[in-house]
Amino acid sequence: MDVRQLLEAVKTDEIDIDTAVNKLKDLPYEDLGYANIDHHRELRNGFPEVIYCEGKTDEHIIGIVDVLLKKQSNVLGxxxxxxxxxxxxxxYDNVEYDELSRVLMIKNHEIKNRGKGTIAILAAGxxxxxxxxxxYYTAKFLGNNVERIYDVGVAGIHRLLNKRHLIEQARVVVAVAGMEGALPSVVGGMVDVPVIAVPTSVGYGASxxxxxxxxxxxxxxASGISVVNIDNGFGAGYLAATINKLK
Structure with a gap:
C-alpha cells in the first residue's frame, strides 16, 4: 500500500489512525541492517525499488523480498x-523466473499498462x-507493451529491413548488440523515436x-541515440519505460 492509498483508507475509515502511523513509521526507508529498503522510490521516480541480486546472499534477498512484499504487490529482481x-x-506464490536473463518476478496483482505506445527490443544476434x-522483462514489469525482434544484426541486414514496419511503429527502440555494435547506428537512421543502445560483452578477443x-x-x-553500460539490459528497459510513459 502506497502513501496515497493509505491516506484514502484513513479518510474512508478502512484503517484507523494508529494503524496508519505504524505503517508510516517505516517510511521513507526501512533499515534491515544489511540493506535500507527505499519505500518512497515509486513516489519519487514513478517505479518501485528493484532488487539487484548479484553479490547478495540468498538470506539477504529473501529478507528484502519479504519487506518489499509488505509494502507493494509485485517485486522485480x-x-x-x-x-x-x-x-x-x-x-512465495506467483514467483516467475527466466533462466536466460536471470530475471525474477513476483506478481501478486495484474500489472497495469502505463506506457503510451510499444517498446521494440532488438537483438543483433x-x-x-x-x-x-x-x-524485455524489465519493460514488461514496469507496465509496457513490448515487441521482441531478435537476430536482426547487420551481418544480414535484410533481416532487419524485413522487420522495419514493426520497428517504425514503436515509441521507443532498444537495440542490443555485441561484436562491433553497429545495430543502433543503423536503427538510429531509420526511425524518428529515441533509440537506446545496449552494448553486450559478446564477441571475439578484440571486442x-x-x-x-x-x-x-x-x-x-546517427542522432537520437543514448547508450547504457555493457550488458545493462535492465537500465535500457527502465529508461525505455520512463520515456514511454511520458505524455
Whole structure:
C-alpha cells in the first residue's frame, strides 16, 4: 500500500489512525541492517525499488523480498541465481523466473499498462538475447507493451529491413548488440523515436568484453541515440519505460 492509498483508507475509515502511523513509521526507508529498503522510490521516480541480486546472499534477498512484499504487490529482481529463485518459489506464490536473463518476478496483482505506445527490443544476434530479455522483462514489469525482434544484426541486414514496419511503429527502440555494435547506428537512421543502445560483452578477443561495442555506440553518427553500460539490459528497459510513459 502506497502513501496515497493509505491516506484514502484513513479518510474512508478502512484503517484507523494508529494503524496508519505504524505503517508510516517505516517510511521513507526501512533499515534491515544489511540493506535500507527505499519505500518512497515509486513516489519519487514513478517505479518501485528493484532488487539487484548479484553479490547478495540468498538470506539477504529473501529478507528484502519479504519487506518489499509488505509494502507493494509485485517485486522485480535482476541477475538472480536459479538456486535463489527456487528457494523463493518454496516461500512465495506467483514467483516467475527466466533462466536466460536471470530475471525474477513476483506478481501478486495484474500489472497495469502505463506506457503510451510499444517498446521494440532488438537483438543483433542470438548470443545477445540474455541481455535483450533482461530489457524485455524489465519493460514488461514496469507496465509496457513490448515487441521482441531478435537476430536482426547487420551481418544480414535484410533481416532487419524485413522487420522495419514493426520497428517504425514503436515509441521507443532498444537495440542490443555485441561484436562491433553497429545495430543502433543503423536503427538510429531509420526511425524518428529515441533509440537506446545496449552494448553486450559478446564477441571475439578484440571486442574487449563489450568495450568495442560501447565505444562504437558512443561514437555513433546517427542522432537520437543514448547508450547504457555493457550488458545493462535492465537500465535500457527502465529508461525505455520512463520515456514511454511520458505524455
Amino acid at each position: 535482476t541477475r538472480c541465481r536459479k538456486e535463489t529463485a527456487e528457494k523463493l518459489k518454496e516461500i 542470438t548470443s545477445d538475447i540474455s541481455v535483450a530479455d533482461e530489457a 574487449f568484453n563489450g568495450l568495442t561495442a560501447l565505444l562504437a555506440m558512443l561514437n555513433s553518427c
